[in-house]
Amino acid sequence: MSDSTPPSLYAAREPVFPRRVYGPFRNLKWWIMLVTLGIYYLTPWIRWDRGPNLPDQAVLVDMAGRRFYFLWIEIWPHEFYFVAGLLIMAGLGLFLFTSALGRVWCGYACPQTVWTDLFILVERWIEGDRNARVRLWNAPWTLRKWRLRITKWVVWLLISVATGGAWVFYFADAPTLARDLFTLSAHPIAYTSVAILTGTTFLFGGFAREQICIYMCPWPRIQAAMMDEDTLTVAYREWRGEPRGKHRKAEGADQLGDCIDCSACVNVCPVGIDIRDGQQLECITCALCIDACDDVMTKIGKPRGLIDYLALSDEWREREGQPAKPIWSHVFRPRTILYTSLWALIGIGLVFALFIRPEIDLSVAPVRNPTFVTLSDGSIRNTYDIRLRNKHPEVRRFKLSVVGDQMLVLRIEGSHYSSVEVPPDTAELKRVYVTAPGGSAPATDDRTEFRFWVEDLGNGERAHADTIFNGDAR
Amino acid sequence: MSAEEHKDIETTGHEWDGIQEYNNPLPRWWLWTFYITIIWGIGYTIAYPAWPLIERATPGLAGFSTRQNVADDIAAARAANAEVEAQLAGADLASLAPGSPVYDYAVNAGAALFMTNCSQCHGAGADGAPGYPNLLDDAWLWGGDIEAIAYSVRHGIRNDQDPDARWSEMPAFGEMLSEAEIGAVTQYVLSLSGNADDAGLAQTGATLFADNCAACHGENGEGNRDIGAPNLNDAIWLYGGDADSVTETITASRFGVMPPWGERLGDAGVNALAVYVHQKGGGE
Numbered sequence: 024m025s026d027s028t029p030p031s032l033y034a035a036r037e038p039v040f041p042r043r044v045y046g047p048f049r050n051l052k053w054w055i056m057l058v059t060l061g062i063y064y065l066t067p068w069i070r071w072d073r074g075p076n077l078p079d080q081a082v083l084v085d086m087a088g089r090r091f092y093f094l095w096i097e098i099w100p101h102e103f104y105f106v107a108g109l110l111i112m113a114g115l116g117l118f119l120f121t122s123a124l125g126r127v128w129c130g131y132a133c134p135q136t137v138w139t140d141l142f143i144l145v146e147r148w149i150e151g152d153r154n155a156r157v158r159l160w161n162a163p164w165t166l167r168k169w170r171l172r173i174t175k176w177v178v179w180l181l182i183s184v185a186t187g188g189a190w191v192f193y194f195a196d197a198p199t200l201a202r203d204l205f206t207l208s209a210h211p212i213a214y215t216s217v218a219i220l221t222g223t224t225f226l227f228g229g230f231a232r233e234q235i236c237i238y239m240c241p242w243p244r245i246q247a248a249m250m251d252e253d254t255l256t257v258a259y260r261e262w263r264g265e266p267r268g269k270h271r272k273a274e275g276a277d278q279l280g281d282c283i284d285c286s287a288c289v290n291v292c293p294v295g296i297d298i299r300d301g302q303q304l305e306c307i308t309c310a311l312c313i314d315a316c317d318d319v320m321t322k323i324g325k326p327r328g329l330i331d332y333l334a335l336s337d338e339w340r341e342r343e344g345q346p347a348k349p350i351w352s353h354v355f356r357p358r359t360i361l362y363t364s365l366w367a368l369i370g371i372g373l374v375f376a377l378f379i380r381p382e383i384d385l386s387v388a389p390v391r392n393p394t395f396v397t398l399s400d401g402s403i404r405n406t407y408d409i410r411l412r413n414k415h416p417e418v419r420r421f422k423l424s425v426v427g428d429q430m431l432v433l434r435i436e437g438s439h440y441s442s443v444e445v446p447p448d449t450a451e452l453k454r455v456y457v458t459a460p461g462g463s464a465p466a467t468d469d470r471t472e473f474r475f476w477v478e479d480l481g482n483g484e485r486a487h488a489d490t491i492f493n494g495d496a497r
Numbered sequence: 498m499s500a501e502e503h504k505d506i507e508t509t510g511h512e513w514d515g516i517q518e519y520n521n522p523l524p525r526w527w528l529w530t531f532y533i534t535i536i537w538g539i540g541y542t543i544a545y546p547a548w549p550l551i552e553r554a555t556p557g558l559a560g561f562s563t564r565q566n567v568a569d570d571i572a573a574a575r576a577a578n579a580e581v582e583a584q585l586a587g588a589d590l591a592s593l594a595p596g597s598p599v600y601d602y603a604v605n606a607g608a609a610l611f612m613t614n615c616s617q618c619h620g621a622g623a624d625g626a627p628g629y630p631n632l633l634d635d636a637w638l639w640g641g642d643i644e645a646i647a648y649s650v651r652h653g654i655r656n657d658q659d660p661d662a663r664w665s666e667m668p669a670f671g672e673m674l675s676e677a678e679i680g681a682v683t684q685y686v687l688s689l690s691g692n693a694d695d696a697g698l699a700q701t702g703a704t705l706f707a708d709n710c711a712a713c714h715g716e717n718g719e720g721n722r723d724i725g726a727p728n729l730n731d732a733i734w735l736y737g738g739d740a741d742s743v744t745e746t747i748t749a750s751r752f753g754v755m756p757p758w759g760e761r762l763g764d765a766g767v768n769a770l771a772v773y774v775h776q777k778g779g780g781e
Contacts, residue, residue, distance in 0.1 A: 030507050034522035231526075238524060392622030396778065399636040399731035406633075406778060436776060437595040456778055461732065 046314025187220030401461025427473025607773025
């Protein structure tokens with residue numbers, strides 16, 4: 024092949040100037056932005072009284088104390104499966120929404136979309152709508168352009184700082200940390216976290232925008248595998264719109280489709296594509312083109328929905344003039360029902376696990392080096408490391424006992440009693456000896472199963488753990 | 498869509514057996530980011546230790562050294578522990594309360610010291626081995642209270658390095674008693690803990706025991722901690738409780754040795770080990 028100059032393998036980003044649009048989907052997106060940003064910024068400031076010794080922040084990830092507080096729920100490290108369960112639910116939830124409604128997460132709720140939307144809103148307030156912004160982009164760097172740009176960047180930066188700032192409040196007492204941040208006495212990690220998130224928010228929301236979705240995010244690729252021909256996604260009714268053309272009377276307008284090639288759908292697109300070219304990787308299904316097109320269709324007196332939420336399986340029906348299948352028949356299909364059932368199953372499981380969680384708990388680790396010790400009177404002793412957990416906000420006295428063989432005798436290291444005090448909200452590690460007299464069944468059998476019981480002497484609450492007594496079977 | 502519909506799309510110009518490749522250009526910022534990482538990488542190898550040379554790697558301009566970091570960390574830990582170490586070194590062991598900061602420090606420090614210095618003979622679990630006492634049980638040759646343990650650790654047993662080492666020596670009776678007599682004593686010794694095979698022989702051994710052994714091991718074989726003479730009527734056998742092992746011990750004697758640790762580990766180290774061993778389950 025004798026090609027002269029190979030084409031460039033790199034291309035600069037094409038700037039996108041989305042136009043303001045009005046309509047039901049735009050309104051829905053405003054509401055979602057308000058709610059999601061509200062949740063993000065305000066959650067750390069909600070107070071929740073847990074009594075003395077415990078934090079009064081409703082949602083708090085206490086890394087140093089190894090506790091996660093969510094309203095009345097307190098998660099200890101050994102209960103991390105709750106977090107795993109929630110993550111699995113979040114994953115299944117995304118599967119469900121993707122199979123039913125395509126990239127609805129991307130278009131409405133993804134932080135990248137929400138913050139980009141917010142940044143574009145600021146941009147529009149300061150620099151004007153699409154046409155003004157295109158003009159400003161092409162204009163030389165005059166004093167006015169500098170003024171507008173710097174104003175915009177400062178507002179973006181303020182939003183970014185607030186974003187990074189809000190993040191750290193989830194990990195420490197918000198009012199205290201806020202005061203420390205302002206008086207420059209907070210931990211360097213807090214400032215570093217705020218700085219990094221400020222930087223990423225500023226860069227991603229202000230400049231990178233759709234580049235994040237197209238080149239960095241793996242989710243669009245994964246989602247493509249979860250969609251099928253029944254998935255409702257934003258599409259162009261090409262069979263109704265084509266051939267497109269300006270509806271001028273003289274040029275045989277009756278031959279043309281409904282699309283008047285006004286570019287309204289292209290101008291409002293935040294990722295800079297033409298939805299009429301079909302399904303595209305770049306499309307985040309924000310549905311703003313639907314609003315834009317519906318507006319135009321209303322003005323020229325045509326029915327709405329030239330661009331609409333469509334399922335591919337409806338395409339041939341509509342081409343043949345048949346009505347589309349009802350929406351519920353697209354949404355309710357084995358795949359979505361399976362996702363919903365799995366999601367609900369795990370959710371029910373987690374709620375159930377949450378309610379049967381004991382307030383006291385123990386875990387037993389038999390010491391296996393050595394498995395047993397022979398004492399001078401011939402009796403056999405086993406040792407156990409027992410972790411006693413007191414989730415109550417006050418000191419509790421726990422009584423330990425063994426059940427399973429009458430011959431087994433229990434002793435707690437460093438104590439003459441069979442009960443121990445465990446401080447509030449703490450896990451206490453105790454070494455416990457269990458001894459069987461020489462010649463008794465547990466002392467001479469290889470393994471004897473038995474059970475440790477722990478009882479809260481205050482309220483009689485009990486918990487148990489099964490383990491093994493090793494004897495000298497030689 | 499067929500390739501026919503895409504023929505106006507730019508290709509990279511490459512062709513393999515008629516297969517062409519569409520040109521999907523990478524974003525230019527990606528290219529710049531790539532260049533920046535290269536520049537960063539070069540700067541990194543200049544600032545940090547990187548290029549391996551014959552003796553060692555280039556040290557880097559930033560003066561970073563993992564070895565120095567470890568040394569700094571250790572120095573910082575030493576400095577942070579200096580106060581509690583001093584308290585432990587001067588502590589009255591008998592009155593050290595479990596749960597107090599010094600005690601808890603001693604348990605943890607003792608565990609580390611034990612693994613480094615003691616576990617080779619006494620085992621990682623402190624359960625000993627034939628000839629090396631089990632430190633978990635309630636049988637102690639030289640005493641099992643915390644002070645006695647500290648003394649054994651500090652001065653050691655039957656060593657030449659420390660004049661204050663615990664010392665005792667059992668004669669090798671192979672030169673003084675006949676084989677038959679030793680066999681009788683063996684049966685008597687085993688009978689003390691109810692393990693004799695030959696009651697008649699044990700009866701014969703009783704007199705021999707009273708004449709030769711009871712001075713140190715006591716009339717009933719209860720032992721004597723002042724001279725490290727083992728209790729012979731309990732279930733614990735340092736060198737094995739079968740007839741062959743006991744015969745071997747009587748004939749040739751045993752001479753277990755432990756080095757002194759006082760100089761090497763210091764007062765704080767010795768005290769830490771004493772506290773650690775004492776709370777392993779056998780302490781008195």
